[in-house]
Amino acid sequence: MKKHKITQPLSSAGVHLMLGGYTLLALFPIALILINAFKSRAGIFDDPLALPNAETFFIGGFEKVLAKSNFMLYFGNSLTVTLISLALILLFGAMAAWALSEYKFRGNRLLALYMAIGIMVPIRLGTVSILELIVKLDLINTLTALVLVYTAQGLPLAIMILSEFMSQIPKELKEAARCDGVGEFKIFFQIILPLIRPAVATVAVFTMIPVWNDLWFPLILAPGEETQTVTLGVQQFIGQYVTDWNAVLASLSLAVIPVLIMYTIFSRQLIRGLTSGAVK
Amino acid sequence: MKRMPWHIAVFLAPAVLIYSIFSALPLLDTLRLGFFTSNDAGHFSFVGLANYLTILTDPAWSESFWNAMWNNCKFFLIHLLIQNPIGLILATLLSLKGLKGARHYRTLIFLPTLLSVVIIGFIWQLILSPLWGVSEGLMGKVGLADYFAPWLGEEGSALITLALISVWQFVGIPMMLIYAALLAVPEDIIEAAHVEGASAWRIFWEIKLPLILPTLGLVTILTFVGNFNAFDLIYSVKGAIAGPNYSTDILGTLFYRTFFGYQSQVGSPTMGAAVATLMFLVILAGVGTYFYFVQRKLTRYEL
Numbered sequence: 001m002k003k004h005k006i007t008q009p010l011s012s013a014g015v016h017l018m019l020g021g022y023t024l025l026a027l028f029p030i031a032l033i034l035i036n037a038f039k040s041r042a043g044i045f046d047d048p049l050a051l052p053n054a055e056t057f058f059i060g061g062f063e064k065v066l067a068k069s070n071f072m073l074y075f076g077n078s079l080t081v082t083l084i085s086l087a088l089i090l091l092f093g094a095m096a097a098w099a100l101s102e103y104k105f106r107g108n109r110l111l112a113l114y115m116a117i118g119i120m121v122p123i124r125l126g127t128v129s130i131l132e133l134i135v136k137l138d139l140i141n142t143l144t145a146l147v148l149v150y151t152a153q154g155l156p157l158a159i160m161i162l163s164e165f166m167s168q169i170p171k172e173l174k175e176a177a178r179c180d181g182v183g184e185f186k187i188f189f190q191i192i193l194p195l196i197r198p199a200v201a202t203v204a205v206f207t208m209i210p211v212w213n214d215l216w217f218p219l220i221l222a223p224g225e226e227t228q229t230v231t232l233g234v235q236q237f238i239g240q241y242v243t244d245w246n247a248v249l250a251s252l253s254l255a256v257i258p259v260l261i262m263y264t265i266f267s268r269q270l271i272r273g274l275t276s277g278a279v280k
Numbered sequence: 281m282k283r284m285p286w287h288i289a290v291f292l293a294p295a296v297l298i299y300s301i302f303s304a305l306p307l308l309d310t311l312r313l314g315f316f317t318s319n320d321a322g323h324f325s326f327v328g329l330a331n332y333l334t335i336l337t338d339p340a341w342s343e344s345f346w347n348a349m350w351n352n353c354k355f356f357l358i359h360l361l362i363q364n365p366i367g368l369i370l371a372t373l374l375s376l377k378g379l380k381g382a383r384h385y386r387t388l389i390f391l392p393t394l395l396s397v398v399i400i401g402f403i404w405q406l407i408l409s410p411l412w413g414v415s416e417g418l419m420g421k422v423g424l425a426d427y428f429a430p431w432l433g434e435e436g437s438a439l440i441t442l443a444l445i446s447v448w449q450f451v452g453i454p455m456m457l458i459y460a461a462l463l464a465v466p467e468d469i470i471e472a473a474h475v476e477g478a479s480a481w482r483i484f485w486e487i488k489l490p491l492i493l494p495t496l497g498l499v500t501i502l503t504f505v506g507n508f509n510a511f512d513l514i515y516s517v518k519g520a521i522a523g524p525n526y527s528t529d530i531l532g533t534l535f536y537r538t539f540f541g542y543q544s545q546v547g548s549p550t551m552g553a554a555v556a557t558l559m560f561l562v563i564l565a566g567v568g569t570y571f572y573f574v575q576r577k578l579t580r581y582e583l
Contacts, residue, residue, distance in 0.1 A: 012379075015373050015376060015379060016380075016381075018369075018373060019370070019373055019374070019381075019385045019389075020385075022366075022370060022385075022389060023385055023388045023389055025448070026388060026389045026391060026392055026448070026451075026452075027388060027391065029392075029400075029403050029404065029407055029448075030391070030392065030395070030403065032403075032407065032414065033403050033406070044412075045412070045413075048412060048413070048414045048417070049414070049417075088294075088298075091294075092294040092295040092298065093295060095290075095291040095292070095294065095295065096291060096292050096294075096295035096296065098291055099288050099291035099292045100292075103285075103288050105285075105288055111292070111296070114304070115295070115296070115299060117304070118299060118303050118304070120501075120505060120563075120567050121307065121560070121563065121564075121567075122505065122509040122563070123302075123303045123306075123307070124509055124511070124532075125307060125310060125509070125556045125557075125559055125560050125563075126303065126306035126307035126308075126309070126310045126556070127306075127310070127535075127539070127552075127556065128306075128309075128310045128313055128539060128549050128552050128553040128556060129305070129306035129307070129309035129310045129313065129553075130302065130306045131549075132309075132549070133301075133302070133306060148298065148301075148302050149302050149303075151298050151302070152298050152299050152301070152302035152303035153303065155295050155298065155299050155303075156299070159295065184287045185287065185290075188291070209394055212396070213394075213395070213396035213397065213398075214512075215396070215397070215398050215511075215512040215515065215516065216511055216512065219515075220540075230396075231396045231398050231399075234396075234398060234399060234402070235398050235516050238402055245412075248402070248406070249406070252399055252402055252403060252406075255396065255399050256395060256399060259394055259395055259396075260391075262394075263391060263394055267387050267390075270390075271383075271386065271387060271390065271456070274456040274457065274460060275456060275459060275460040275463065
């Protein structure tokens with residue numbers, strides 16, 4: 001590596017000041033909520049910026065939320081919906097991506113374009129008919145309805161990114177397998193799928209976030225008490241307990257913490273995906 | 281070319297079926313429903329463009345439609361003029377050579393993007409609340425306490441405040457995309473310009489910026505589609521009524537109210553479908569413009 005000094009208009013300290021300042025701005029609101037969720041009401045109001053200490057430490061908010069609402073149920077629902085949708089998107093998406101990138105057949109490009117439209121056109125615009133369809137199928141207030149809609153929503157991007165990766169797999173590998181008389185399904189499941197594992201992980205993270213965070217479809221397709229997701233549950237819970245600051249802060253924290261944990265695990269995957277131009 | 285062998289069909293079938301049944305066909309059906317009206321018994325009858333005429337010209341409807349449309353445009357403009365330039369600045373700083381801790385900065389700045397819009401909305405609602413006084417207190421420390429106002433509650437500032445909250449949350453996306461584009465700028469071009477004696481400032485404006493234009497175009501269209509499809513933030517902070525006095529109403533909340541009804545107004549699937557169709561046309565116009573002008577120009581640029 002060649003090293004040379006680049007005369008920058010800003011000194012290195014200035015750069016760190018700006019980036020650090022912005023990082024604080026990005027984290028401050030979240031930190032503020034987390035800190036105050038562990039404080040008593042007096043602690044929250046007297047000195048919102050202080051960390052909880054022996055005097056102000058209080059977890060009554062969490063106790064109340066966990067006892068009075070179905071938070072754990074909502075978590076379970078969100079987790080179920082997200083994981084099943086994700087599995088379906090990845091499996092069906094990879095299969096379709098393989099078919100579209102590997103085989104030449106009539107209508108190949110047209111089909112690829114048809115599937116790609118869903119990347120730009122939000123599925124939300126079809127809500128009127130989706131609701132009608134879900135009612136007809138008798139799936140209203142079921143997690144199945146959410147899984148089906150999210151799978152349909154996630155497929156286009158998954159197919160596009162995975163096709164991109166699959167077309168980079170060396171031809172010789174597939175040809176060799178075919179010469180040995182390996183079937184197409186075996187090639188896909190035993191050779192191709194393991195090869196694109198890093199891409200699958202990236203797509204997984206991208207697909208998971210909008211599904212976990214969605215408010216619209218849970219609100220419309222599954223608003224029943226038994227089928228609420230975390231996002232919808234928090235939304236309604238906070239609406240009811242607006243003045244109970246401990247409960248509100250605790251429920252916000254309960255909704256934030258799992259995402260924070262997920263992010264610490266997957267952030268490298270996610271950022272590598274973004275910066276390697278997976279989303280083009 | 282041969283007919284499609286069955287294994288290809290098996291690979292394609294699940295994805296194509298689910299996507300068609302739960303995404304593509306409902307979308308088409310919604311566009312169709314916009315031309316119908318339903319009576320109390322649930323029978324649909326064809327009315328041509330009547331729903332659209334009502335929305336666009338009947339004062340009872342057009343006023344809220346154009347209000348939502350105008351608000352949505354403002355919402356988008358604030359993102360375009362604030363979010364994307366901040367994203368560009370952050371990305372440029374991050375991509376500076378030899379910057380220590382760049383990875384930590386970008387990981388942390390990207391964090392808010394991952395949280396649910398609903399949660400972000402509530403967090404800011406608490407922070408900006410005059411009851412809690414965090415903002416007022418913080419502003420007081422720098423001598424600005426007098427300028428504090430309940431921004432989310434006032435007609436003049438609520439929409440701008442919500443847009444800024446959304447900017448705060450999503451700035452990580454343009455930052456990352458632009459950052460990736462900046463990293464992809466060939467090193468030898470920069471090197472050459474540097475040898476020629478070009479300043480960092482000039483290298484940025486005359487080499488890097490033109491080279492990342494495709495990414496800026498992409499970021500703009502992603503922002504556009506996201507903004508004209510937004511709903512969660514306004515709904516969770518302001519409810520379906522998008523108060524105060526509809527000052528934060530955007531197309532997404534208007535669509536929700538038209539479809540499901542609110543207070544005295546009865547919801548109507550066909551009118552809802554008409555609003556959704558109008559949203560579709562707006563998004564289509566945006567995406568179309570992008571592909572027609574930006575993409576085409578850029579392919580030429582690449583050659």
